[in-house]
Amino acid sequence: MNLDDFDRCSRFESFKESWDHYGYGGDFEGMVLAEFSRIKGMTYLDHAGTTLFPESQIKGFFQDLCGSVYGNPHSHNPSSRLTHDTVEHVRYRILQHFNSSPEDYTVVFTAGCTAAIKLVAESFPWTPASSFCYLTDNHTSVVGIRGLTSPIGVASIPISPEEVEGRAGERTCPKVGNSQAPHLFCYPAQSNYSGKKYPLWHVKGIRSRELYPSCTREGQWFVLLDASNLVGCSPLDLQECPADFLPVSFYKMFGFPTGLGALIIRNECLDMLKKTYFGGGTAAAYLAGEDYYVPRFNIDGRFEDGTISFLDIIAVNHGFEALHRLTGGMERIQLHTFGLARHTYMMLSCLQHNNGQPVARLYCDTEYQDPSTQGPLLNFNLLDAHGDIVGYSKVQKLASLFNIQLRTGCFCNTGACQHYLGMSDQQVKANLQAGHVCGDDVDMIDGWPTGSVRVSFGYMSTFGDIQQLLRFVVDCFVQKPVRLDYIRLNRLHSASTCSAFVRHPQSPTRLQIPSPSGTGEGLEFSHMAVACSPTLRTSNCERTLSQIFIYPVKSCAAIEVTQWAVGPLGLLYDRLWMVVNINGVCLSQKQEPRLCLIQPSIHWACKELCLHATGMKPLSIPLEGNKQNPGVKVFQSKVCGDRVQSVDCGDEAADWISEFLGKPCRLIQQSPGFIRGMKRDHAKPVAGLSLVNEAQYLMINMASVKFLKEHINERQGPEAENLDIQQLIARFRANLVVMGAEPFEEDNWKHVVIGDLVFQVTFGVYLVRQHQLDLDHTSTLSVGCPVVPQSP
Structure with missing residues (x-):
């Protein structure tokens, strides 16, 4: 078999044969490319969170603002009258969109x-x-x-x-x-x-x-x-x-503006509503020295306290213009997005591991046959080959590596989450006591999921988004060779005209997905296998520290050293600086891949951090410059949800970074004396952190990396480029590399002694130093130090 046998079920031509409502009758792919070029290479599947705005909508709004003067609608000058009339037009257009009129309903603008x-x-x-x-x-x-x-x-x-x-x-x-x-x-x-x-x-x-x-x-x-x-x-x-x-x-409809919504009220209910607070613009008359107040007679003026967000309201008008121009209306959007959800549901619900176990557990009440009963949204958890749920946090992190944007958790809907996941009220309370709160990444407690994965489609979603999602699931979570539950797929597909499915000769009820190389060993991707960790060895095999890396600037290149001082936050000067955008938000290689081309070096003699990049003159920054210049600007930023205090490294550094990256940026350094506490299970801090993500150190096992390298080379075949082991190590951005251990044995380590320093293992291969109060800069780590793991 070849790959076409599987693609017959999932390729675009077959999808179009079974669903002829895809696109909007024109050059849909061209429209997406022109209007949403910023998401090229990204698979955006969180439209239930917020959809995306087209470029023409923003350009139209920009031209409107540049060509008009909109005053405060509470005034009565010509510019204010223009604002008032435009806002009233938007109210009417909102009602028209929902097939109503001012005679039946009133629009009150709100913050959402x-x-x-x-x-x-x-x-x-x-x-x-x-x-x-x-x-x-x-x-x-x-x-x-x-x-x-x-x-x-x-x-x-x-x-x-x-x-x-x-x-x-x-x-x-x-x-x-x-x-x-x-x-x-x-x-x-x-x-x-x-x-x-x-x-x-x-x-x-x-x-x-x-x-x-x-x-x-x-x-x-x-x-x-x-x-x-x-x-x-x-x-x-x-x-x-x-x-x-x-x-x-409105951001759910147009993507922009955010922070603006409306309450549409049936006029028959207006007189029953009571309002006690009155803000600017809501009073027909009142007295300051007496409890006397008469509200405005029009309901929107009575309930819209203060000056409304009139420019955002005007932007809604451009949202309607773009929506109808690009799609032709909500009926077409409904059919387009439902078709994508329907196909995704069919394929995801029929995917199986090589042992016939399902790949996903979907949480829904329909089989996606009718757009009047089902919206373009799928909620599920992935399962391993043993039928155990894969935590949603793991799915989220891997999806981010594939540039797939989705959402995980309970989605601010505890009732539905309890119903579909089978959680009792007692379990929800127990989860809170165990440290889980809404919105965190604690995805499993006592083997039970605390949430799930949600993907949702928008009017600009494409069939390519489905392919990327399914490829990601198969690539990372399916035990090969992949199978399809053909009987179920045929039943779900029975209403369509696409019936040319190929049955696998050895399995009349399942279709085996063939290999691209034609080997017949199942569909193979460049897949990171999740191996079962062996138990901790009891042999006296010598394990040593083979490499040490520091990363002075977060997300920039590493410095490899043979010996390095250990400080209170980890390796001295490790991830003490980071690059932020004009809004003070940390930039990583996910947003700016060119960060990896910035090579730091530390010059001890002159106590400077130097940054080097091709085509740029070296930049020098004092290692302790923030202590010498107390008047520098203080930044408040966030790293992995934690608020960190930092100081700006000055305009020269900002200009250097901005020129190299091609956008306004600044270089900041963690404030001296500020220590970010690493918390475990939402308990007391167990270690002080620099600007690292999870813990003070990241350790990897050379044997595990070699295993992964061999696995990737085998899957890519003899003609593929052979991966260099050091390049693969660099992708993990580890601080410590251990040699002499068995592959994946580090998964079971709870403590590890390196030289004369004792570390606690958290989150798999993240380390924090024990006995923090006894730590000083005279402690060092050196290549060749013995590494002694300790069992639980």
Whole structure:
């Protein structure tokens, strides 16, 4: 077999045969290249987080700003009137987009979807007889309404999605509630966890008291429909689902502007909303010396405190222009993105290891057959050949190396996360006690996942994005040769016209993916095999320290030494400097590959750090210059989420770095006396760090690197370029290289003695020095020092 036998299922031609809604009828690939050139070489799959803006949208907005004068809309001069009229046009265009008009709905601009939800919570006329009801598959921003209602005695009623229709028609006897009590029911139009689209007719069903829980409680029922995850890729018709409150965020639709959203309110609900605080522009009249206040009569003026973000609102108009010009409308976007998600689901759910075990566990309620019930989003965890879950943090880090942008965790949706992962309330609480909090990288606790992986598509996503994602999964996580569950794939594909699949002769129910080299040994990629670590050896084999590297400037080239002083933060001067952009954000080789071409050197005689690069004169920086010049600018930056304090190295260094990289940058040095504490399991700091990522030292095993080199050479074949072992070592950017050990035995080391220094092993091969208080600069590490690992 050759690779075409597998590609028949996944190649673009077959995809187009089974899904003819890809693209928008023109030169789609050309449009993506022209409008989104900045993501060339990147696979962006986090559109549920934020989609991307096209270049023409920003250029149109720029030309608008350059050619117009927009004043504060609270004034009455011509420039202010222009702003007012433009903002009112945008309000109308938003309503038009959702097939409504000012006669039925009012647009109130907010700081985002969360701010819109908060506005409803603060303005709703709650009474002790009211109920706040919400689906458990709601974003945190919706569940958070409970923080406001619970203290005033409002009942909070969490409801599973199955209960809404499953318990429809129930009647409590005697009936519960007051016939005049206002109740609020909240549910997402589309789950931000699974992409499931909830029926929009539930809006009418709740209001008419035909669905649970409204059927069991008397009173007036109102519906907040969280549409933020839906409207990025799907149309929404307010004539068909007349929600009372519709919060949206515009960056989910256009990518720009951020920090701007809207609350779209059904006009019949306007009079019931109560607002106590009044800010600038919201008052028709008030007295400073008396408790007298009259709100503005128009609802948007009453609820938009202070000067609205009018330039961002004007940018929304250019967002609509670009969206319709490039795609033709939301219906086309829905079909385009759903087709990509559907194909990804089919391939990912049918991938198997060589032993027939599935590669992925998908968390969804549909089989991606209908765009009206499923959005363009996939949530899953990857599995190894034994059926064990691969932690999402590992997937995230490897995806970043492949320049694939995705999202991991629970996505601010604890209810859905618990449901799909099978986590009890007790487990969530226990995870917190174990140190796991929302948004961190603690992906497994006691063998149980704390979250998952999410990929989501946008209107500019391409079939190539799917190919890159699937290639990444097969490349890094699948035990070869890869198999496909052909029966399942054929069933999922049965509605399409692509039926020319080739069955593997030895497996009538699975298709074996052939090798590009035609060897028949399975589909082979330049794959980093994850080997099972052997147990710690008990032999007396001599292990020695064979190489020492320091990296004075983070992400720049290394200095190899044979002996080096050990300081309180690791090797002396290791990663004490770093390059930041004009916003003070650390730059790495992922953003700026040319950083690796900057070669540092340390001159002890003159106490200087020198930087060298081709075509540039050497740059000299005092090693202790920040101590001699206390008036230098202090920087606050972040490294791996930790805030670090640093000082600027001056304009000469900034000009040198900027000229070499071709963009404005600065060189900064960690502040003297500032020590960043490395924390383990969110407990007390166990070591002081410089500007390193994880720990004081990174150690690698020469035998493991050689094993990897041989494995890569075998997979690439005899005609491939033979990897140099030192080049491969350099890619790991390690401080310490150990020789004489078995491959991967370091995975089981808990402590290691190098010379007369004792280190603790954390996070696999990261080291921190024990007995920090006893450390001084007279301690050294030397090539040839014995390395003695200690068992747990």
